[in-house]
Amino acid sequence: MDNIAILCSGGDVSGMNPALKHFVEYSLKKDLIPYFIYDGYEGLINNDIKKATYKDVAGIINRGGTIIRSARSKRFMHKKYRDIAKKNLDTLNIDKLIVLGGDGSFTGLHIFFKETGIKFCAIPATIDNDITGTDYCLGVDSALNIIKSSIDSIRDTASSFRRAFVIETMGRDCGYLALVSALTSGAELCLIPEIKYNLKYYEKDFTEQIKNGRKYFIAIVSEGIKQSSLEIANWFEETIGIESRVSVLGHIQRGGNPSIYDRLMAYKFVNYAIDALLDKKEGCMVSYCKSKFCYKSLNDVVNTIHHLDKELLSFLD
Numbered sequence: 001m002d003n004i005a006i007l008c009s010g011g012d013v014s015g016m017n018p019a020l021k022h023f024v025e026y027s028l029k030k031d032l033i034p035y036f037i038y039d040g041y042e043g044l045i046n047n048d049i050k051k052a053t054y055k056d057v058a059g060i061i062n063r064g065g066t067i068i069r070s071a072r073s074k075r076f077m078h079k080k081y082r083d084i085a086k087k088n089l090d091t092l093n094i095d096k097l098i099v100l101g102g103d104g105s106f107t108g109l110h111i112f113f114k115e116t117g118i119k120f121c122a123i124p125a126t127i128d129n130d131i132t133g134t135d136y137c138l139g140v141d142s143a144l145n146i147i148k149s150s151i152d153s154i155r156d157t158a159s160s161f162r163r164a165f166v167i168e169t170m171g172r173d174c175g176y177l178a179l180v181s182a183l184t185s186g187a188e189l190c191l192i193p194e195i196k197y198n199l200k201y202y203e204k205d206f207t208e209q210i211k212n213g214r215k216y217f218i219a220i221v222s223e224g225i226k227q228s229s230l231e232i233a234n235w236f237e238e239t240i241g242i243e244s245r246v247s248v249l250g251h252i253q254r255g256g257n258p259s260i261y262d263r264l265m266a267y268k269f270v271n272y273a274i275d276a277l278l279d280k281k282e283g284c285m286v287s288y289c290k291s292k293f294c295y296k297s298l299n300d301v302v303n304t305i306h307h308l309d310k311e312l313l314s315f316l317d
């Protein structure tokens with residue numbers, strides 16, 4: 001029987017635990033021996049690699065985070081540690097690797113592959129939804145649902161006062177979370193890194209809206225924009241003339257119960273990843289494009305700049 005290992009790298013997402021559960025179950029079904037690598041690439045370097053059993057994954061499908069933990073490994077950027085990592089895999093006879101992570105993790109994986117020829121398949125998993133070649137990354141739906149509930153709650157208090165709320169979402173340099181949340185929450189203002197903005201453009205409209213009876217504003221801003229959320233809130237106070245508050249949603253967006261969609265996507269991503277390795281389709285990422293699964297070469301994924309979906313962007317106009 002062949003050995004296969006899995007690790008989680010970069011920001012964790014809700015959906016990793018369902019993926020780990022299905023990884024163990026589907027590997028065993030396919031006569032593979034599943035291994036867990038703990039703490040991402042750090043565990044690969046530290047040889048924290050253990051056989052996984054049904055028992056390890058019992059009762060985890062409803063839990064956010066990842067039971068094998070994740071990390072952002074600085075050491076994996078250095079060849080001397082990648083050599084140790086390869087040696088550890090060779091000692092355990094592991095020649096198939098699945099990595100759940102984002103673009104930074106995949107860049108490291110790509111270098112590792114070029115140096116060692118390790119057979120791997122990557123699964124896109126980041127709430128930022130900013131990986132080239134796939135419309136969907138595991139965890140995005142769960143994060144959007146957390147943001148939706150948070151905005152709904154903030155709206156309750158915003159509408160009980162006369163206030164503007166500046167709600168900051170994660171996403172690093174990608175405005176996907178902010179944009180989708182703004183469209184689906186009826187926000188009055190949405191600012192994302194992909195679109196240049198000038199607050200002056202909104203001044204006349206917003207002050208008139210207040211004159212015409214508007215009581216509160218919801219502004220969704222992505223963490224990657226040039227100004228701070230506090231500066232946007234000050235603009236509401238000083239220029240628009242409405243008391244304001246800032247709510248930085250932060251890491252709550254990464255936690256919580258995985259949504260049904262993410263549980264199902266976790267199942268499918270893992271199936272496709274294991275099938276790829278069994279079919280000798282190595283060096284690729286499982287991609288979900290136009291409602292269909294396919295495989296993309298990781299070389300193309302890490303060497304192509306990600307762009308936000310044009311149609312989604314057009315709705316901001």
Ligand code: F6P
Pocket residue numbers: 011102126127128170171172223254
């Ligand atoms: O990449 C996922 C992400 O949650 C980003 O949206 C955010 O900028 C970053 O990770 C936060 O990283 P950390 O958990 O290391 O603070």
